[in-house]
Each structure stands twice: as C-alpha cells, then as structure tokens.
Amino acid sequence: MDAFLSGFGTGLSLILAIGAQNAFVLKQGILKQHVFITCLICAVSDALLIFSGVLGLGYVVSKFPAIKQIAIYGGFLFLFCYALRSFWTAFRQNHAMKIDEKPAQSLKKTILLTLAFTWLNPHVYLDTMLLIGSVSAKFADKNIIFGFGAAAASFVFFFTLGYASRVLLPLFKKPISWKILEIFIGFLMMFLAFLLLFSKF
Numbered sequence: 001m002d003a004f005l006s007g008f009g010t011g012l013s014l015i016l017a018i019g020a021q022n023a024f025v026l027k028q029g030i031l032k033q034h035v036f037i038t039c040l041i042c043a044v045s046d047a048l049l050i051f052s053g054v055l056g057l058g059y060v061v062s063k064f065p066a067i068k069q070i071a072i073y074g075g076f077l078f079l080f081c082y083a084l085r086s087f088w089t090a091f092r093q094n095h096a097m098k099i100d101e102k103p104a105q106s107l108k109k110t111i112l113l114t115l116a117f118t119w120l121n122p123h124v125y126l127d128t129m130l131l132i133g134s135v136s137a138k139f140a141d142k143n144i145i146f147g148f149g150a151a152a153a154s155f156v157f158f159f160t161l162g163y164a165s166r167v168l169l170p171l172f173k174k175p176i177s178w179k180i181l182e183i184f185i186g187f188l189m190m191f192l193a194f195l196l197l198f199s200k201f
Contacts (some may be wrong), residue, residue: 003142007149010135011050014128015157020079021117021124021194023185025158029165030172034110039162041111044105045118046128046154053133054147072197079193081173086186090179 015022021042028038118124132150136143171177 003139003145004149004152006139007132007136007146007151009149010132010146011046011150011153014131015046015154019121020082021121022161022190024113024117024190025161026108026165027181028186029162030168031105032166033105034107035162037107038110038114039158041114042118042158043151043155045115045150046124046158048149049124049128050132050150050154051144051147053129053131054136054143056133072122076123076193076197078116078120079189083186083189083193084183086189090182090186103159 025038027043077137128150132147136146136150139146172181
C-alpha cells in the first residue's frame with residue numbers, strides 16, 4: 001500500500017501543474033464535447049508512459065538524443081500553431097452564442113488533438129518515463145505497484161478535470177468569458193512552445 005500511495009502522490013504532483021494538455025482537457029469539459037474519450041486518451045497514454053518508465057524504457061530513450069530533438073521541434077510547431085488558432089478564435093469568431101449552440105468538434109479531430117497534446121510534449125517523457133521510472137526503482141520488487149499508483153493518479157486527475165470543469169458553465173454563458181479563455185490559452189501555448197524550444201530537456 002505504501003508503494004501505491006507513493007506512486008499516486010508522485011504522479012499527482014507531476015500532473016497538477018497547468019500545461020497545454022490540461023488546458024485542452026479543461027476546454028473540452030466546458031464545451032461538453034467528447035469529454036470521456038479525451039480524458040480516457042490522456043489517462044491511458046500516461047499509464048503507458050508510466051509503465052514504460054517503470055520497466056526501464058525511459059533509460060533507453062534518454063540514450064538517443066535524436067528522439068528528444070524530434071519531440072522538441074514537433075512539440076514547438078504544434079503548440080505555436082495552436083496558439084495562433086486560439087488568438088484567431090478570440091478576435092475573429094463570434095462568441096455571442098450559447099455553449100450548447102457551439103459547433104461540435106468531430107470525434108476524429110478531438111482524438112487527434114488529444115494525442116498530439118499528449119505525445120508531442122517532450123516533458124511528458126521526462127516526467128512519466130524518466131522521473132517516475134527512476135523513483136519506482138527505489139521500491140524494488142514493488143515498483144509495479146508504484147506504477148499502478150501513479151497511473152491511478154492520472155485517471156483521477158483527468159476525469160476530475162474534464163467533468164468538474166462543468167461547474168464553470170454559467171460563467172461561460174457570457175461571450176467575454178470565451179474571449180478571455182481563448183486569449184489565455186493562446187498565451188499559455190505560445191509560452192510553453194518557446195519554453196520547450198529553449199529548454200535543455
């Protein structure tokens with residue numbers, strides 16, 4: 001039980017910080033668009049990366065700098081383009097509509113965006129595969145239990161974020177709230193893009 005709780009606490013502490021993926025899940029929750037599949041993809045992806053780290057694959061990835069560089073430039077391009085899209089939405093689209101009337105994003109597009117936000121972020125490999133993988137080694141033969149704890153934290157966090165965000169629905173009945181959210185997401189994505197580009201990951 002100690003290994004599971006330690007894994008849960010470690011996983012939760014790493015995922016709590018606001019980031020591109022979390023902001024996307026929050027927005028999907030507010031829109032009530034494909035929330036379950038969005039949360040599920042994020043949580044399952046985290047679990048796969050966590051167990052890869054626990055099983056030692058993180059060490060292998062760390063030995064191939066080319067993988068990191070591809071992830072960094074790919075992640076930068078994706079976040080930069082998404083930031084521009086958010087700014088365009090904030091200043092050019094009509095926000096004077098009710099949430100229930102906003103055009104639904106296709107399931108395919110949602111899945112692709114969720115996968116991109118998850119797998120094009122090099123820091124997710126650092127946090128899940130390398131960091132959690134390293135910490136799990138301290139639990140010796142209980143490292144798998146530690147991994148289950150960290151994976152459980154991801155499931156709890158993403159589904160809570162996705163569905164609890166609905167309490168913000170009354171606020172987002174106002175057009176100005178959407179404009180502010182899109183601008184915030186735009187600046188956040190732009191900041192994370194350049195942070196990623198100049199980081200020494």
